[in-house]
Amino acid sequence: MPKLTPTTRTTPTRLPKRVDYDLELIYEILDEGLYCNVAYVQDGLPFMLPTGYCRIGATLYIHGSVGSHMIRSIEHGADLCISVTLVDGIVLARSAFHHSINYRSVIMFGKPFLVENEAEKMNVLAQFTNHFADGRWDDVRHPDDAELRRTAVLGIRIEEVSAKVRSGPPKDEESDDNWPCWSGVLPLQYTAGAPQEREDAVPGMVLPDYLKNYSRKK
Amino acid sequence: MPKLTPTTRTTPTRLPKRVDYDLELIYEILDEGLYCNVAYVQDGLPFMLPTGYCRIGATLYIHGSVGSHMIRSIEHGADLCISVTLVDGIVLARSAFHHSINYRSVIMFGKPFLVENEAEKMNVLAQFTNHFADGRWDDVRHPDDAELRRTAVLGIRIEEVSAKVRSGPPKDEESDDNWPCWSGVLPLQYTAGAPQEREDAVPGMVLPDYLKNYSRKK
Numbered sequence: 001m002p003k004l005t006p007t008t009r010t011t012p013t014r015l016p017k018r019v020d021y022d023l024e025l026i027y028e029i030l031d032e033g034l035y036c037n038v039a040y041v042q043d044g045l046p047f048m049l050p051t052g053y054c055r056i057g058a059t060l061y062i063h064g065s066v067g068s069h070m071i072r073s074i075e076h077g078a079d080l081c082i083s084v085t086l087v088d089g090i091v092l093a094r095s096a097f098h099h100s101i102n103y104r105s106v107i108m109f110g111k112p113f114l115v116e117n118e119a120e121k122m123n124v125l126a127q128f129t130n131h132f133a134d135g136r137w138d139d140v141r142h143p144d145d146a147e148l149r150r151t152a153v154l155g156i157r158i159e160e161v162s163a164k165v166r167s168g169p170p171k172d173e174e175s176d177d178n179w180p181c182w183s184g185v186l187p188l189q190y191t192a193g194a195p196q197e198r199e200d201a202v203p204g205m206v207l208p209d210y211l212k213n214y215s216r217k218k
Numbered sequence: 219m220p221k222l223t224p225t226t227r228t229t230p231t232r233l234p235k236r237v238d239y240d241l242e243l244i245y246e247i248l249d250e251g252l253y254c255n256v257a258y259v260q261d262g263l264p265f266m267l268p269t270g271y272c273r274i275g276a277t278l279y280i281h282g283s284v285g286s287h288m289i290r291s292i293e294h295g296a297d298l299c300i301s302v303t304l305v306d307g308i309v310l311a312r313s314a315f316h317h318s319i320n321y322r323s324v325i326m327f328g329k330p331f332l333v334e335n336e337a338e339k340m341n342v343l344a345q346f347t348n349h350f351a352d353g354r355w356d357d358v359r360h361p362d363d364a365e366l367r368r369t370a371v372l373g374i375r376i377e378e379v380s381a382k383v384r385s386g387p388p389k390d391e392e393s394d395d396n397w398p399c400w401s402g403v404l405p406l407q408y409t410a411g412a413p414q415e416r417e418d419a420v421p422g423m424v425l426p427d428y429l430k431n432y433s434r435k436k
Contacts, residue, residue: 009265012287034308034406038303039257039264046264046299047227050323069230081264083255087408090252092429095359096347097369099314101253105268129314139399141313151315154417171417181357182423187411188252190305197402198387205400211310214404215340 001027007111010162011206018162022060029106029163030055032133032216033084034190038062038070040078047073047162053084053126059155061115061124065138077111080156086216089187093170094179100166102185107159112154124153135210190216219245227327238381241276247324248273250434251302252349252408256280256288258296265291271302272342272349274325277373277385278326281335289370297375304434307405311388312397318384320403326379330372342371353428355381365402408434 001023004010012019030053032065039048049070055063057169060082064071074080090099115121125166128217143151170183192214193208219242222228235315238244248271257266267288271280280298292298306321324376340361347355351377361369388401410432413425 003290008372009263013270034305035301035321035361036305037255037266038259039255039266039299041259041262044259044262045227045297046259046266048255048257048264048299048301048325050303050321052319059370079263081257083265083266083268085253085255085268086304087252089411089414090350092350093358095361095365097330097359097361097365099347099350099354099358099400101270103253105266109263129317130308132308132317133404136310136317136391137314140311140317141315141394141397143313143315147313147315161296169414176359177418178420179359179425180420182413182415182425182429183419184413184415186351186429188408188411190406190410191409193307193405193407195396195400195404196387197400200395202264202396202398205398207400211400211404 006162007160010160012126018164018166020165022163026158026163027055027163028108029086029093030060030084031105031218034216036062036084037113039081040074042073052128053129056127057109057154057215058158060158061128061153061155063128063151063153066150068153068160074112075114075152075154077113079111080109082108082156087188089185091170091185093185094176094181094183096170098170098172103165104163105135106161106163108158108162110156112156115153115155118148121153125151128163133210133214135208139208222379224335224380225378228378236382236384237322238383239382240326244324244376244381247275247304247322247436248302250279251305254280254300254302258292258297261290262388267271270346270347274342274345275422276376278376279346279371279373281346281369281371284368284370285395292330293332293370293372295331297326297329299327306385306408307403309354309388309403312399312401313395314392316388320385322383324379326374326376328374328378329392331399333371333373336366339366339371343369351428353426357426
């Protein structure tokens with residue numbers, strides 16, 4: 001997959017070695033993440049909300065109630081900044097100064113477009129549902145006309161985007177080589193607990209395979 | 219602890235029952251989270267970065283290199299929107315429409331102030347280090363004068379803030395009561411893997427207690 005060309009907004013001023021424009025890496029992060037943060041400007045002030053998303057090809061989709069504050073604020077093409085961050089571990093250096101987090105993050109910029117075609121909208125909602133757990137769409141009741149009308153789906157082209165990654169062990173000053181403390185990385189990841197079937201479950205429903213050994217990693 | 223009074227920016231237009239102004243809940247979310255997203259406006263456009271933070275009393279602190287883009291953009295008191303989100307589970311409803319995420323999130327607004335007093339700065343950096351793992355500060359080499367000078371510490375008062383929480387089982391339409399699929403919640407949480415000591419470790423260092431059975435929950 002191609003490398004993108006950085007723009008002013010995706011060019012870092014610090015630690016440029018952590019920044020990447022590789023689309024394969026960017027898609028991998030977006031597909032592993034569960035939610036994003038969407039920032040926009042309202043009356044000159046910053047506003048941000050965490051929300052679900054999914055990716056289809058080179059487009060990221062978000063959705064919401066047609067009456068929601070966010071949708072009404074941005075559906076006509078507001079400038080957005082969207083971020084997805086995956087935490088991989090805590091970097092425990094010998095010096096306080098070099099403590100850090102191992103992470104993979106994506107920051108993207110763009111203006112949303114409203115998905116109005118009904119078949120396209122349904123296709124996005126299928127991918128939304130499968131972004132929770134791959135295969136879920138086949139099992140659930142699909143949106144009816146009223147639900148479709150109440151849901152706004154917005155797409156943002158994945159074009160002005162960068163990934164930022166920190167991985168590996170701590171880096172300290174040579175003068176701290178003998179500092180007497182445990183130093184290394186504590187890996188962190190999302191893990192699933194035991195699935196909790198609802199109390200009013202339909203009797204005899206079996207836990208689907210896509211919820212067994214669940215992992216966000218693809 | 220008191221309930222805060224909502225402002226225009228912290229009053230939701232949707233799902234008001236999910237919103238809370240209880241400071242105890244807000245502090246709990248902030249103390250459990252590992253990083254925040256900081257959004258600000260640059261030349262009229264939204265910009266956002268994930269970054270570490272810590273809380274001391276009613277103030278949230280972020281830090282960065284004095285030369286970083288973010289610090290230079292906001293250190294003189296830019297309007298910020300800061301969010302912390304904890305994911306607790308995936309809500310697998312019977313209908314695609316009612317799928318959701320169980321989460322606890324905080325959104326806060328404010329202008330940062332620069333922490334210039336050296337003792338106060340050192341105190342914040344101690345809390346920063348302990349936010350990774352409680353007790354870490356006692357083990358590590360503390361910042362020297364040069365590191366202190368290179369680090370900008372910004373505080374934001376936790377005043378204009380709200381928490382948003384979704385918990386519990388899926389809610390579906392009654393007409394879907396008999397839809398034949400597994401439905402419930404798949405709990406998710408950060409768990410720590412086996413600590414990875416650095417290859418150039420000082421011989422004989424013992425894993426500290428605060429890294430054993432590590433959990434972000436307090």
